[in-house]
Amino acid sequence: MKVHVQFTLNGEPAEFLAEPRQTLLECLRDNLNLTGTKEGCGDGNCGSCSVLLDGQLVTSCLVLGVETQGQRVDTVEGIAKGSTLHPIQKAFIDHAALQCGICTPGFLMATKALLDHEPNPTEPQIRLWLANNLCRCTGYDKIVRAVQAAAAEMRA
Amino acid sequence: MSTTTYHLIGTRPPRHDGADKVTGRALYGADLKLAGTLHGAILRSPHAHARIVSIDTKAASQHPACRAVVTAEDFPETPDRIVDLGEGDTPLSYIRGNMLARRKTLYQGHAVAAVAATSPQAAAEIAALIQVVYEPLPCVLTAPAAMAKGAPLLHGDLRCTEFGQPTTEASNVADHFRQVMGDSEKGFAEADVIVEREFTTSTVHQGYIEPHTATALWNNDGRLLIWCSTQGSFVVRDTVACMLDLPVSRVRVTPMEIGGGFGGKVPVYVEPVAALLSKKSGQPVKITMTRREVLEGSGPTPGSFIRVKIGAKQDGTLVAAQAYLAYEAGAYPGAMVAPAATCVFAAYDIANQTIDGYDVVVNKPSTAPYRAPGATNAAFATETVLDEIAEKLKLDPLALRLKNASKEGTRRADGAKFRRIGCVEVLETMKAHPHYTAPLGEPSHAEAKRGRGVAVGFWMNAGLPSSCTLNVHADGSVGLIEGSTDIGGSRTSIAMMAAEVLGLQADDMRPSVVDTDTIGYTGVTGGSRTTFATGWAAYEAAQDVVKQMKERAAKLWKVDEVHFADGVFSAGEHRLSFKELAARVGEVGAPVVGRASINAKGPGGSFAGAIVDVEVDVETGKTSILRFTCVQDAGKAIHPSYVEGQMQGGSVQGIGWALNEEYFMSPEGRMMNASFLDYRMPTALDVPMIDTAIVEVPNPVHPYGVRGVGEANIVSPPAAIANAIHAATGCRMRHLPMNPPSVLAAIQQC
Numbered sequence: 001m002k003v004h005v006q007f008t009l010n011g012e013p014a015e016f017l018a019e020p021r022q023t024l025l026e027c028l029r030d031n032l033n034l035t036g037t038k039e040g041c042g043d044g045n046c047g048s049c050s051v052l053l054d055g056q057l058v059t060s061c062l063v064l065g066v067e068t069q070g071q072r073v074d075t076v077e078g079i080a081k082g083s084t085l086h087p088i089q090k091a092f093i094d095h096a097a098l099q100c101g102i103c104t105p106g107f108l109m110a111t112k113a114l115l116d117h118e119p120n121p122t123e124p125q126i127r128l129w130l131a132n133n134l135c136r137c138t139g140y141d142k143i144v145r146a147v148q149a150a151a152a153e154m155r156a
Numbered sequence: 157m158s159t160t161t162y163h164l165i166g167t168r169p170p171r172h173d174g175a176d177k178v179t180g181r182a183l184y185g186a187d188l189k190l191a192g193t194l195h196g197a198i199l200r201s202p203h204a205h206a207r208i209v210s211i212d213t214k215a216a217s218q219h220p221a222c223r224a225v226v227t228a229e230d231f232p233e234t235p236d237r238i239v240d241l242g243e244g245d246t247p248l249s250y251i252r253g254n255m256l257a258r259r260k261t262l263y264q265g266h267a268v269a270a271v272a273a274t275s276p277q278a279a280a281e282i283a284a285l286i287q288v289v290y291e292p293l294p295c296v297l298t299a300p301a302a303m304a305k306g307a308p309l310l311h312g313d314l315r316c317t318e319f320g321q322p323t324t325e326a327s328n329v330a331d332h333f334r335q336v337m338g339d340s341e342k343g344f345a346e347a348d349v350i351v352e353r354e355f356t357t358s359t360v361h362q363g364y365i366e367p368h369t370a371t372a373l374w375n376n377d378g379r380l381l382i383w384c385s386t387q388g389s390f391v392v393r394d395t396v397a398c399m400l401d402l403p404v405s406r407v408r409v410t411p412m413e414i415g416g417g418f419g420g421k422v423p424v425y426v427e428p429v430a431a432l433l434s435k436k437s438g439q440p441v442k443i444t445m446t447r448r449e450v451l452e453g454s455g456p457t458p459g460s461f462i463r464v465k466i467g468a469k470q471d472g473t474l475v476a477a478q479a480y481l482a483y484e485a486g487a488y489p490g491a492m493v494a495p496a497a498t499c500v501f502a503a504y505d506i507a508n509q510t511i512d513g514y515d516v517v518v519n520k521p522s523t524a525p526y527r528a529p530g531a532t533n534a535a536f537a538t539e540t541v542l543d544e545i546a547e548k549l550k551l552d553p554l555a556l557r558l559k560n561a562s563k564e565g566t567r568r569a570d571g572a573k574f575r576r577i578g579c580v581e582v583l584e585t586m587k588a589h590p591h592y593t594a595p596l597g598e599p600s601h602a603e604a605k606r607g608r609g610v611a612v613g614f615w616m617n618a619g620l621p622s623s624c625t626l627n628v629h630a631d632g633s634v635g636l637i638e639g640s641t642d643i644g645g646s647r648t649s650i651a652m653m654a655a656e657v658l659g660l661q662a663d664d665m666r667p668s669v670v671d672t673d674t675i676g677y678t679g680v681t682g683g684s685r686t687t688f689a690t691g692w693a694a695y696e697a698a699q700d701v702v703k704q705m706k707e708r709a710a711k712l713w714k715v716d717e718v719h720f721a722d723g724v725f726s727a728g729e730h731r732l733s734f735k736e737l738a739a740r741v742g743e744v745g746a747p748v749v750g751r752a753s754i755n756a757k758g759p760g761g762s763f764a765g766a767i768v769d770v771e772v773d774v775e776t777g778k779t780s781i782l783r784f785t786c787v788q789d790a791g792k793a794i795h796p797s798y799v800e801g802q803m804q805g806g807s808v809q810g811i812g813w814a815l816n817e818e819y820f821m822s823p824e825g826r827m828m829n830a831s832f833l834d835y836r837m838p839t840a841l842d843v844p845m846i847d848t849a850i851v852e853v854p855n856p857v858h859p860y861g862v863r864g865v866g867e868a869n870i871v872s873p874p875a876a877i878a879n880a881i882h883a884a885t886g887c888r889m890r891h892l893p894m895n896p897p898s899v900l901a902a903i904q905q906c
Binding site: 021029033034035036037038039040041042043045046048075076077079080085089090092093094095096098099100101102103104105108123126127128130131132133134135136137138139140141142143144 | 168178179180186187364365418643797808842
């Protein structure tokens with residue numbers, strides 16, 4: 001028996017039919033065709049599937065789709081304003097903060113959640129906040145620098 | 157050092173796939189959705205070693221959501237033969253056997269059967285309905301155990317090759333080779349100091365974040381179409397064709413964007429299984445591994461047992477070296493021990509060497525390459541023994557290395573003589589780096605001790621074939637078609653090399669990585685070869701474009717000779733920029749399409765070194781990385797940001813290998829930590845900024861002097877960290893990983 005879920009997706013009203021056992025990650029990717037959110041582990045340990053649920057950073061593989069009824073979900077597809085990249089997206093490109101790019105959507109969402117509540121984070125704050133997101137390519141150096149640059153740009 | 161000036165090479169333009177990858181639009185393997193796609197699931201062995209008594213697929217087949225079931229019996233009945241699919245000569249039966257087990261399972265996680273169903277959940281449920289009766293057998297999990305007399309044998313038909321000659325002895329040792337140079341016995345007799353130590357390293361995984369995934373469609377025209385996450389689309393094509401007994405022309409492989417590989421996505425795992433399921437079901441079938449399947453069922457890199465003995469004169473001259481390298485291949489031969497032998501003493505000019513290598517099968521997943529495969533284990537041994545020699549001789553560890561460093565003309569024990577290399581320059585850069593002489597700072601608490609360590613590592617890199625096509629458009633932009641999976645920005649660095657020839661900017665280029673029908677044969681993205689070899693092909697294709705453009709200009713201007721420099725074509729008074737001429741090509745001839753295919757030789761090899769400061773909590777054994785500097789010879793850094801990225805990424809993988817990562821195996825051969833929670837890779841919180849210093853000793857054979865930079869950077873970190881732990885605590889570390897229990901044990905013993 002599928003459940004009719006109505007919620008706000010990237011600022012727009014949206015709906016989908018979910019099997020109760022489906023995760024939010026599956027609902028986004030399979031039911032709503034938003035494949036920008038990635039699955040790296042399926043058990044909440046890599047952060048690739050990070051999205052914002054009512055503004056809170058969550059791993060969407062650990063949230064059931066039906067739990068988002070009436071809630072607000074923000075994904076990587078909703079960060080850019082039309083054809084203009086968000087300063088975080090631009091900083092990740094300019095600072096070469098991605099190599100293979102599979103973890104990038106999760107890092108972008110985690111960074112957005114961080115900068116939404118802490119516009120001027122220190123390096124240890126950035127590292128602590130991003131410790132839920134695994135990147136195997138970059139060694140994190142350029143990611144941390146991109147976050148610092150994006151924060152400076154957004155404060156300006 | 158490099159002195160040529162370039163307009164584009166050495167700059168840092170944004171990558172061509174940047175916008176797609178920060179907006180979620182880039183399509184990775186799991187993002188592909190063909191109409192009517194079924195979902196595959198693989199049933200895997202719960203036993204590390206077992207005889208398959210029977211497989212009953214009846215209940216699974218009768219499930220209403222089931223569309224196909226396959227086992228090893230579904231592979232074509234072709235006789236076994238030796239094939240080379242890019243990783244050396246291998247019996248076809250081993251390649252097929254790793255895909256779906258026949259008669260025996262050789263590791264926990266070994267694929268036994270697979271199903272296709274209408275949803276991923278249904279597929280998992282149906283796979284569990286397959287009844288397999290196993291007869292468990294005793295297992296062996298380490299090289300020394302597998303080499304012991306009376307050890308359980310994995311393969312009844314495996315005979316050891318001893319010094320290149322086949323023997324009749326059934327064994328878990330697939331190969332024992334020896335490399336000899338000079339007379340090491342005589343060398344050791346002349347030594348004033350000899351240090352001989354034994355080392356063990358655990359199995360570790362590449363840890364790419366994207367699980368293996370493939371979609372296969374056995375089309376109604378008889379062609380097999382595959383979309384997958386791979387480091388080499390042509391290797392997938394050739395392997396699948398070989399396993400399914402098809403001509404390569406019947407298979408088309410489209411490489412999707414790839415979420416990391418590090419060597420682990422060179423082998424093929426799910427593609428042939430998805431193909432068999434598609435053939436049976438008549439629909440496209442997608443198989444995506446879970447993280448547990450990736451850890452248990454794909455190829456990690458070998459654990460090893462190593463003994464290294466080095467002798468030195470009082471003045472620090474190294475006179476003899478001996479290595480015993482026993483590497484765990486996992487279930488099937490191929491432990492990458494030959495490259496380990498190449499690298500173990502490569503950084504040093506030592507006249508007398510003896511190196512023994514053993515390729516040993518054990519009941520763990522069949523191993524795959526991992527960034528400089530084999531070299532990191534070996535360097536852990538060599539570089540810590542050298543540190544001990546430096547300590548005994550009261551020499552600066554970098555001075556000892558510099559005194560003996562390999563240079564042009566130095567011969568390795570494998571017989572190869574180095575051409576121009578940057579070993580000395582890397583060591584000199586390390587010595588001059590401010591980090592090497594900076595104060596360590598006060599420990600953060602009473603139980604903490606600080607120390608600094610150094611080490612250097614080598615990887616020889618690969619050449620192999622690459623192809624490139626350039627299409628000149630009327631607006632002066634150029635479409636660049638190539639076949640190298642782009643894992644870290646390579647399509648941009650390759651495009652930069654063509655644009656440099658053409659006098660264009662990076663954003664004038666439109667690079668695409670395409671399927672195996674659309675581009676000439678191109679080797680894997682591996683062996684640090686992509687920027688070197690495919691970039692070289694792009695350079696040659698651009699030369700072809702210039703030649704054709706000159707012909708068009710000559711026709712246009714009715715002259716015999718046209719010059720091209722700095723992006724401008726000229727003849728007498730005539731001048732046209734590349735873009736201006738591109739707009740007029742149609743007036744005088746056919747469209748300009750440049751092509752090149754090369755079999756790149758002379759990759760040159762790259763040296764990389766690490767300087768690391770650690771703080772060891774002697775109460776808990778925890779080691780923290782305080783400061784880390786990676787120095788590497790890039791030959792020429794095409795896009796310095798991506799070179800730095802390789803150095804930083806390799807360094808942090810090396811830190812993970814050094815301090816945390818390992819397969820915890822139960823005595824029965826079960827992996828006890830098959831998740832990212834328990835297989836703990838470094839997070840942003842575990843590491844500091846990774847400083848980089850790019851050394852540029854041009855590779856003489858490459859048009860821009862490029863050496864691949866993808867791998868050598870992982871080789872030295874574990875040894876450098878071990879040496880830093882010794883500097884902090886006075887204790888020598890001889891096992892990887894150096895996690896808190898093993899550091900505490902070392903502190904208690906030393």
